Amino acid sequence: MEQSYRFSVAPMLDCTDRHFRVLMRQISRHALLYSEMVVARAIDHILQEARVDGSERQRRLERLLGCDPIERPLALQLGGDDPKILAQTAALAAEWGYDEVNLNVGCPSAKVVQGRFGACLMAEPERVAECVAAMVQASGLPVTVKHRIGIDARDSFAELVQFVDTVASGGASRFSVHARKAWLKGLDPHQNRTVPPLRWDLVQQLKQARPGLVIELNGGLETLEDCESVLARNPGSKTDEGSVGMDGVMVGRAAYGHPLRWKAVDRVVFGQPRKEASAASVVMGLVPHADRWCSRGGRLWPMARHLVHLVQGVGGARHWRNSITQEACRRDAGPEVLIAAAQQLEARGV
Numbered sequence: 001m002e003q004s005y006r007f008s009v010a011p012m013l014d015c016t017d018r019h020f021r022v023l024m025r026q027i028s029r030h031a032l033l034y035s036e037m038v039v040a041r042a043i044d045h046i047l048q049e050a051r052v053d054g055s056e057r058q059r060r061l062e063r064l065l066g067c068d069p070i071e072r073p074l075a076l077q078l079g080g081d082d083p084k085i086l087a088q089t090a091a092l093a094a095e096w097g098y099d100e101v102n103l104n105v106g107c108p109s110a111k112v113v114q115g116r117f118g119a120c121l122m123a124e125p126e127r128v129a130e131c132v133a134a135m136v137q138a139s140g141l142p143v144t145v146k147h148r149i150g151i152d153a154r155d156s157f158a159e160l161v162q163f164v165d166t167v168a169s170g171g172a173s174r175f176s177v178h179a180r181k182a183w184l185k186g187l188d189p190h191q192n193r194t195v196p197p198l199r200w201d202l203v204q205q206l207k208q209a210r211p212g213l214v215i216e217l218n219g220g221l222e223t224l225e226d227c228e229s230v231l232a233r234n235p236g237s238k239t240d241e242g243s244v245g246m247d248g249v250m251v252g253r254a255a256y257g258h259p260l261r262w263k264a265v266d267r268v269v270f271g272q273p274r275k276e277a278s279a280a281s282v283v284m285g286l287v288p289h290a291d292r293w294c295s296r297g298g299r300l301w302p303m304a305r306h307l308v309h310l311v312q313g314v315g316g317a318r319h320w321r322n323s324i325t326q327e328a329c330r331r332d333a334g335p336e337v338l339i340a341a342a343q344q345l346e347a348r349g350v
């Protein structure tokens, strides 16, 4: 777990489910992986539901919290604003085998803002600090916060520093800063990931102002070279370009859309010599997971759907994608589909 945050794959709804995380684990053994955001109230609702029996309750919790030890190091991201409910869910995170709990203070979706959590909590640093303190106490896990550089008119550097200082006083171990502000009115979540300009410089300035805090940069990192250009060689040191080095980098869309682009991450970022994954080795590596999943009644498609981005820029890629899509959609599809698909890739040397 130590320093796994030097490179992490961002929490992404509908993308970073347990299957994608197992896929990413074939590419990096060391990167920190995040869950999709889980709404703490949804967990509370399951716990309070009087009409369901114990095994049904467990099944519902499994759907939201289920993970496999091979996914570790792994953080559970929570959405919420109620310290008690968040604390209860953080305690469950420890029980279910997560290494860390992360609070979402960056999501600007209308639904989330209506629930008074996500990015709008940037206007309530004391409340965030209270939530963090309650989660630390209940779980014993490191609690981290993912946030923006500002929201709406509350976007000065002084307000950003005040937010981080206040939340740090609640015991937050790390700040993952999406280097864009969010407009809560007027832009949808997609626009809020593209329209507000990227301000890596502000996140670097934050690290300079608060060298003692662990700060991770997120937003617009496209390649391993981008990551190297902002990472500190040693904690607190400067980058090769002379700017303040970040403690970690978090990559979202470029990891989901191009998983194999990151195959050198263990060597380059973590200094761990390792044979780089190929498309064939990734698919083959998923077989034991598929075996376990399908033997418990799971379908193959939720896993195979993530493979469509794995093979890119090589002859026959589209044919391979079409064929695995067709095969994996079958109701009775099992690990044998992955074995055959891996063999095809192996034969082509990809």
Ligand SMILES: Cc1cc2nc3c(=O)[nH]c(=O)nc-3n(C[C@H](O)[C@H](O)[C@H](O)COP(=O)(O)O)c2cc1C
Pocket (backbone or CB within 6 Å): 010, 011, 012, 013, 014, 015, 036, 037, 077, 104, 105, 106, 107, 146, 178, 193, 218, 219, 220, 221, 250, 251, 252, 253, 254
């Ligand atoms: C499809 C999608 C779903 C996302 N879901 C979440 C989420 O559940 N929690 C969260 O904190 N951020 C979420 N994000 C934001 C990402 O974690 C990340 O902050 C953002 O995409 C910027 O990083 P990038 O430029 O590397 O993609 C999501 C982004 C995308 C594209």
